[in-house]
Every structure is written in structure tokens, then in C-alpha cells.
Amino acid sequence: MRKIITIDDKQEWSAYVKRALHYDFYHTWYYHSLDKSGLPILFVYEEGENYIAFPLLKRNIPGSDFFDFTSVYGYTGPISNMDFNSLEDDFMERFKNTFIAFLETGQNVTVFSRLHPFFNQERLMEKFSGVYANGKTVAIDLTTTIESQRAGYRKSVKEKIRRLRKRDYEVRISTDINDASIFSEIYTENMIRIGAKDHYLFNNAYFVALLSSDEFDSKLFLVYKDGIAISGAIVVCTKEIIQVHLLATRTANLFESPAKLLTDEITVIGRQLGYKYFNLGGGVNFKEDNLFGWKMGFSNLCFEFNSWRYIANNELYNTLLNERSLDPFSTVDFFPLYRSPVIA
Structure with missing residues (x-):
């Protein structure tokens, strides 16, 4: 079963977050309520007592009737009442198909989400493809x-x-x-x-x-x-x-x-x-810069930080690139490319 919880329903949003095996404050209703850059939603796929919930921000794409999704600032990605390491393949496939069907119900072009370095959400998101390595975060083992x-x-x-x-x-x-x-x-x-x-x-x-x-x-x-x-x-x-x-x-x-x-x-x-952990985070834009080196001064324990970049509608995506005279094969590391402040 699929449901879309909006920011107007604090109680239901919070209930799914609190039931999750692992979550961070970036997933909470309260933190999403502070973000005014888009419309916060919690996409939920549920089978009996088990579920996967995915918080996102829906945004209108300027100059168009299309939409895309992004994540709040911080470490987000999907959460579940089950361990991502033990999710069954069939369950993940059904989540994938249901999420794709949701994206197809509107003029939705792309989805971008930062993933959490501690939760192994990559195992689920790799079902879609589009998982990108962004760098490393530093943590102290407490x-x-x-x-x-x-x-x-x-x-x-x-x-x-x-x-x-x-x-x-x-x-x-x-x-x-x-x-x-x-x-x-x-x-x-x-x-x-x-x-x-x-x-x-x-x-x-x-x-x-x-x-x-x-x-x-x-x-x-x-x-x-x-x-x-x-x-x-x-x-x-x-x-x-x-x-x-x-x-x-x-x-x-x-x-x-x-x-x-x-x-x-x-x-x-x-x-x-x-x-258990004190997460120090990474460098600026997760590069191994001076800030990253400063954090490494406290610990050499690092976790991989990834993002998920998914094109839901290739035709609309290419239309937006063409309207902005953008090269779809550009090497600029920005997603979605049509929002890039460097070349837009």
C-alpha cells in the first residue's frame, strides 16, 4: 500500500519516523517544517506492519509546469522499521515499482536525495541505479x-x-x-x-x-x-x-x-x-579539503557519503536541458543539471 503524508499531518509523519529502526533528526516532521524551499512529503510504502518511508521536498521547476524532488539539508534518504541489510529483494522491488508509479502520476522529472552514511540505504536505492559517491564523513567512535x-x-x-x-x-x-x-x-x-x-x-x-x-x-x-x-x-x-x-x-x-x-x-x-557515534561530517561540498583535514585530526574513522540521483522522465529532462541550451553530457557535478547555478 502507498500513501503520501504531507507536512499538515505531524502525528502520522512522526509516528513512522519513531517506529523506524534507524533514523536521524533530518527525517523528522519538525526539521522538514523548517524548510521553506519546497513542499515536504513523506512517501510511505507499506506491507502489513513493515514499511519504507522516504521524506522529500517537492519543488516546481522555474519556468515550467514540471516538478522535481530533493532532500532537506543534511543526511536523509529512506527509513524503515527493518534493517536495510536484511530487506528481502522482492520487498525492495515492490517499493521501487510503487515509487516509480508515484513519480509517473505527475509531471515529475527528477529526484535527488542525500543518503545517510550510517544506514546502508544504498542497498535499496541501487535497485533504481543512480547512487553516486560524494565523498566521506568523519566520525568518532564513542x-x-x-x-x-x-x-x-x-x-x-x-x-x-x-x-x-x-x-x-x-x-x-x-x-x-x-x-x-x-x-x-x-x-x-x-x-x-x-x-x-x-x-x-x-x-x-x-x-x-x-x-x-x-x-x-x-x-x-x-x-x-x-x-x-x-x-x-x-x-x-x-x-x-x-x-x-x-x-x-x-x-x-x-x-x-x-x-x-x-x-x-x-x-x-x-x-x-x-x-555510539559522534558524526563530524565531511568537508565543504564533501571534498577532502582543509575542513575535512581538520576533522580527520580527531579520528581516522570514515564513512562513505552518497547521494541518489534519479531521472524519472528522460523526455522532460532533455526538454529542460534543451530549453536552457545545456549539454546533457556535461561533466559538471550537479544534479539535476537544469538547476545548475554554474551553467544555467
Whole structure:
């Protein structure tokens, strides 16, 4: 059986997410309600008590009567009450056929979804083809001892953390929702400094909403020096994973690298709360850049990060490329190509 749950039905959306064997906060109704770039839906394929649910954003393609689907910012992809490693082939095939039939009911051209590096959703999505390797994410294994974890830090990281502790930098977990404005100020300054695109800029209400959700446990960590907050992170805890959703440091304090002390302290809290992994994420656009190297300073444990890129209607896809005078064989790594800001 197939059903489409819209953002108007919080209770049913949340019920499927909570029943899933593995999920992340990126799958939740609340997180999707914060995204205004498209119409959030939860596609559900169900057989008895077993199901696969796939959260997506439906968007109108500018200048056309067509639509495409994408995922929210973060790690999403399908979820299920069963382990993806043990899904039966026939069940996956029926999901595939039902999802394709859904796409054929409208002028739907493509689907793009980031996949979760920890859940092996690739086993299901490879039934369609279109799974692309995007890079790697770095994680810290919180099931080892703290001594073993810290022994794996790069020497320069260990030394920097030692110096920060010696100079009385303090990491606190905020219990005051009004502190969201402090983080908002730090984060906005940081994004402006690096020239981030508009979709990476959030207002204070967004941070308050993240910290107020009843669907996941989010915490605001702040690093203080001489009574002033100089760095911070919104950390979200879901199921067995703890991860930094957003992190920023004041420009004037970047040279001190307070985020290194912050990262170490987050692992301490993560252990106390019983989480299995601290997901640090990847580099910018998941390239092995300086940011990726910074994260590797804490751990050499990496997971593959993939995306799913599917053309549901080749005729409409090629029509859109032709209208925009785009080469269908372009090597530009952007999907769908007709939305590429580089060559559009």
C-alpha cells in the first residue's frame, strides 16, 4: 500500500519516523517544517506492519509546469522499521515499482536525495541505479574508552586542547533558550566572513525552533573566555548518533581554535548520554579539503557519503536541458543539471 503524508499531518509523519529502526533528526516532521524551499512529503510504502518511508521536498521547476524532488539539508534518504541489510529483494522491488508509479502520476522529472552514511540505504536505492559517491564523513567512535579516543587525535590537536584548558577556556551547555541569539550572532558573522550562500544563512527564530523541538534532543554548546561566548555549536542527538548540525567561531578568536576544545567536550557528553557515534561530517561540498583535514585530526574513522540521483522522465529532462541550451553530457557535478547555478 502507498500513501503520501504531507507536512499538515505531524502525528502520522512522526509516528513512522519513531517506529523506524534507524533514523536521524533530518527525517523528522519538525526539521522538514523548517524548510521553506519546497513542499515536504513523506512517501510511505507499506506491507502489513513493515514499511519504507522516504521524506522529500517537492519543488516546481522555474519556468515550467514540471516538478522535481530533493532532500532537506543534511543526511536523509529512506527509513524503515527493518534493517536495510536484511530487506528481502522482492520487498525492495515492490517499493521501487510503487515509487516509480508515484513519480509517473505527475509531471515529475527528477529526484535527488542525500543518503545517510550510517544506514546502508544504498542497498535499496541501487535497485533504481543512480547512487553516486560524494565523498566521506568523519566520525568518532564513542564506544571506545576516552583514553583510546584521545590517543587517536593528531598531535597538534592534543596540544591545542591542552593549551586551551590551561588558559581557562570553558565549555558550557546552555539551559537558556535566549542564548540562541548569542549563537545566531556568532554563526551569522562566520557565514558572512566565508561568503556563504543565502541558504546557509538562518535567522534567530530558526535556532530557537531547532532548540525547542520535541522530536529530537538538541543542545546549545558555547565556549567562553573571560565571560564572553566566542564559539558555539548546535548539537543534535538522535537514536545512537550525536552530531554537530551547525558550528561557528567569532572571527577574532579563530586563531585560538576553541572549536577543538568544544569538539572534545561534546564527545564527553555524548559518552555520558550513551551515544555510539559522534558524526563530524565531511568537508565543504564533501571534498577532502582543509575542513575535512581538520576533522580527520580527531579520528581516522570514515564513512562513505552518497547521494541518489534519479531521472524519472528522460523526455522532460532533455526538454529542460534543451530549453536552457545545456549539454546533457556535461561533466559538471550537479544534479539535476537544469538547476545548475554554474551553467544555467
